[in-house]
Each structure stands twice: as structure tokens, then as C-alpha cells.
Amino acid sequence: MGELLAAPAEAAGGLAVYGALAVDGSAPASTRQALVDSGVPGRLAAKDPTLWGPEAAAGARAGLGWVDTHRRSRELLPQLAELTTELADLDHVVLAGMGGSSLAPEVIARTTGRPLTVLDTTDPGQVRAALGDRLARTVVVLASKSGTTVETDSHRRAYWQAFLDAGLTEAEAGRHFVVVTDPGSPLEAVAAELGAITVLADPEVGGRFSALTAFGLVPCALAGVPVADLLDQAEAFAASLDRVDGNPGLALGAALAAAATAGRDKVALVPDGTGVEGLGDWLEQLLAESTGKGGQGILPVVVESPDSPGLTGTDVLTVSYGGALAAGAVPGAGTAPDVAVNGPLGAQFLAWEYATAVAATVLGVDPFDQPNVTESKEHTAAILAEGPPPAPAPSSVEGAIEVYAPPGAPGDLAGALRHLLGGLDDGGFLAVTAYLDRHADADAARLRPLLAEVTGRSVTFGWGPRYLHSTGQYHKGGPQVGSFLQVTGTVDVDLPVPGKPYSFGELQAAQAAGDRRALAGRERPLLRLHLTERSAGLAQLLDAVGSLRA
The missing domain is CATH 3.40.50.10490 (Glucose-6-phosphate isomerase like protein; domain 1)
Known part of the structure; x- marks a missing residue:
């Protein structure tokens, strides 16, 4: 682990990636250099939709908004401030959403220590427990990009009935819902029928890349998270995205791809205990759904702690993550990761999104579709x-x-x-x-x-x-x-x-x-x-x- 610290880290905007150069250097030819020679850093920062081939171009053109969505999301901040004030008496926040609509908010809430009930199940016992918890003080955030998610629709129906059974009028029940969805989705029309507040999401960002859009920000703002901090962290990191050097996202993406193409196509994700909680659950979707197609893919393996089994193997790249390494601290919290990623959560989101898109160019898959x-x-x-x-x-x-x-x-x-x-x-x-x-x-x-x-x-x-x-x-x-x-x-x-x-x-x-x-x-x-x-x-x-x- 001392070698990991002794080797040069790639850092920008408060986030550092350790060990990536060594992983890339162990390959017969440098994946990173090939990416640089193809102009990938600048093209990705400029949202070039042709990076993943002609068949993927249309989807990429519609889905690359995550590169700078943190800037557009600042326009939501006044609306979120008004929303939290208007609903201040509803202090139990329930997020009804699946996948990209719920995973990032859960990480944000856990990392910042704010209470958020995430309802992403159809288990009757778990749904019933949520319905019975502080109903009179509950605001339900219905989050669905497509607006047709069966689980979220079922949750909406159950809560609506519960509010009516508790004696609320339909107008009063409608106040207990906030809807986050894409413009023009069926859920937007349902929200109007409910009399619910609607916050429209960035339509140029796919679900698993939506951490810094309304999907991530609305429920967390209602739960008391200072969400502007996340946007500031992403903005500070974003300046590195078009660089050839000093680009941690490029270093991480090249390491993921170099390992995968050399047979290490499983990534063990382990928290280092320095202030980012549950990021592996969000990364699981980002990596698996973005790369796992056409017989290709990087399999994320979410590991509970640095001393849990399953961290290593001949086909495994071990990656630790955290948020606040002290000066001179050893990444990995006792394990010996191949790569360590440490920095604030807003930067983590953007760095991993960028790295996943980079790795997909090497694997030859479209990171923005989910055909299966x-x-x-x-x-x-x-x-x-x-x-x-x-x-x-x-x-x-x-x-x-x-x-x-x-x-x-x-x-x-x-x-x-x-x-x-x-x-x-x-x-x-x-x-x-x-x-x-x-x-x-x-x-x-x-x-x-x-x-x-x-x-x-x-x-x-x-x-x-x-x-x-x-x-x-x-x-x-x-x-x-x-x-x-x-x-x-x-x-x-x-x-x-x-x-x-x-x-x-x-x-x-x-x-x-x-x-x-x-x-x-x-x-x-x-x-x-x-x-x-x-x-x-x-x-x-x-x-x-x-x-x-x-």
C-alpha cells in the first residue's frame, strides 16, 4: 500500500485517483495513450455523440447531457428552496423510485446523514411498513424518468389510498406528493390530476447518469441536504474533463478498460471509511447497465468493508472509494486496492460517469442504452x-x-x-x-x-x-x-x-x-x-x- 501512495496520483477538483497509472502500465499497450491519441478526453467533454460508433450516435446525442447537467441544475435551486419552505411541515420524505431514480439520492442522504426513506420494492411487508410510518407528516417523491415504472405507479396508488383512508380530501392528499419526471411523460399528466407539484428533470440525461439532476436533488433537498454543495463539487471537478493530463476521470476509465480487456472484468468496490457511504450501490447500476451488453461488460461487485471476502481474484480489479483521506493516509483502510478514488461526492458522481463512458469506448459498447x-x-x-x-x-x-x-x-x-x-x-x-x-x-x-x-x-x-x-x-x-x-x-x-x-x-x-x-x-x-x-x-x-x- 505504500507503493500506492508513492506512485503519482492524478488529482483535480478535490478528487484523486491512485494506482490507475500502474494498472494501465501493466497492459501490453497503454489504453490511456490510445484514448488520448483518439482525442477522447476533448471529444467527450464536448459531448461528441460519435465516440461509440454510428449506431449509438442518436442515443448518445440524446443522453450526453450529464457532462454539464450540474450547471443547468443550478436553475432548480430557487425552486427547491421554495419547495422545502412550502412543505416544511412534511418532514418525513419518502422516495418512490427505482434504479437511477433512487440509488443516487440514497447515497447522498447516507453520506450527509440526512433521513430519507427509499421505497424501491414491491414486497408487501416493506411497503406496508412505509405506509404506516408518520403518514400525516409524509411527502412522497414519485420519481420516474419514463413515467411508466410499475413499482412507482403501485406506490403512488397505495399512498393515495392511504391518505384518503386517513381522512384527507383529494386536494389535501395531492399536497403530499412531489413528482419528478421527464417533460411530457405520462407521470406529468398524472401529477396534474393529483394536484401534485411537478419538478421536470433534464431530458438529455439518462436515469443512471442523473445523480446531479432533479432526480438526485429534489428528494435530498426536501430531506435537508445542502444540494448546492454537490453542484459546486462537480463544477470544480468538471474543469479537468477535457485535459490530457491531470484528468482523474480519464485515468480511472483507462484503468477500468485496461483491466477488463486483460481479463479482470470484475470490479470489487469497497468503501475506505472516509466519508462516502453506499456509493457502491449507485456504481453497481452505472457500471453494469452501461457496459453489460453484447456479451461484453464490467461486473461491479459491491463489497461491504475492507475486511470482507470477495475483494480479490485473478479476474478482479479492486477499487476503494472514499471522501476525505487525511494527508498521508493509506487508501483502502487496510486492504490493498489496485485503484483508490477519494474525493467529495459531487466530484465522485461526475468522475465515475466520465470513467464509465470512457471505458465503454474501449469495450465497444453503447453506454446509454439498456437493451435487455x-x-x-x-x-x-x-x-x-x-x-x-x-x-x-x-x-x-x-x-x-x-x-x-x-x-x-x-x-x-x-x-x-x-x-x-x-x-x-x-x-x-x-x-x-x-x-x-x-x-x-x-x-x-x-x-x-x-x-x-x-x-x-x-x-x-x-x-x-x-x-x-x-x-x-x-x-x-x-x-x-x-x-x-x-x-x-x-x-x-x-x-x-x-x-x-x-x-x-x-x-x-x-x-x-x-x-x-x-x-x-x-x-x-x-x-x-x-x-x-x-x-x-x-x-x-x-x-x-x-x-x-x-
């Missing part, structure tokens, strides 16, 4: 319309777990787990996806480090349906080397979706089944475990995985 995201959505819609297919019989039932082993696998729990883990491809990964309550069933997240320790391989963890809006694109469009463990749970008390013929529990089950159907079409290894009693089933599953270490 709709697959699971379409399967879900079909299941809801047609009704669920006949439920197959479990291959075994052990305690509180029903085992649905794939053909050719042992039917018992331990045997099915060993079969799944033993079948990991060379250079493959295991994705754990949990359609559960990420608060009440939080122990499910312990599966990731346990399985990483057992396998010595890259293991990711995602809450369903949240991950469908992030790593779900990589699962279907990236390299087909993934194995999948899906965990579902019995719903004891369901919750209707007002105005729809299905409940939240039925929607959640359809989303899980839709994703299984999409993965089955790619013939990827998939083991489903259903918890008939969630708490007992999780404890049993954790014990079963732990026993595999023996």
Missing part, C-alpha cells in the same frame, strides 16, 4: 395478464425452505447448493437475488460474504426487484458466465395495489418468475429457494451455506 432491461418486465407483464403458470412441486422441503433444484442437480438443500457452486464457470460469478423485505429480512445480505468465502469467487447480491433496474441488464446482456441463486419468501399478509387486479405480493412473485424465465432462456444455472417462514428460513439457509466451508 425490458425482458424481465415483459415476462412480468405477461404473467400478471395470463396468471401465474402452474406451480412446480419443490424438489425437496427442508424445514422452512422449499428447494427448486434445476434438472440434473441433487434435490436436497446442501446438494443443490454444492451443485450450483461447483458449476461456476472459469471467470464466472454467482449472483444472489433476494425477493424479500430489505429491512425486515436484512440478514439475507449476509449470504454474499459467506458465499464469497466458500467459493473464493466473485459473488454479487441484489434485492429484487431493485436489481432488475441495475445489474439485471448485465445478467442478460453481459458475458454469459453467471450462476444464479434466487431467494423468495412467503407473504403472510398481502397488500392490494389500488385500482389494479393484482396485489403487491402477486406483483413481487411475478417479477421473480419473470426474471427466472428470462434467465432460463439463456440456459444459465439457477437455483430457487423459497422461504415458507422468512426468519426461520433465512437462519436455516445461512447455517446451510456456513456448513459448506467444512
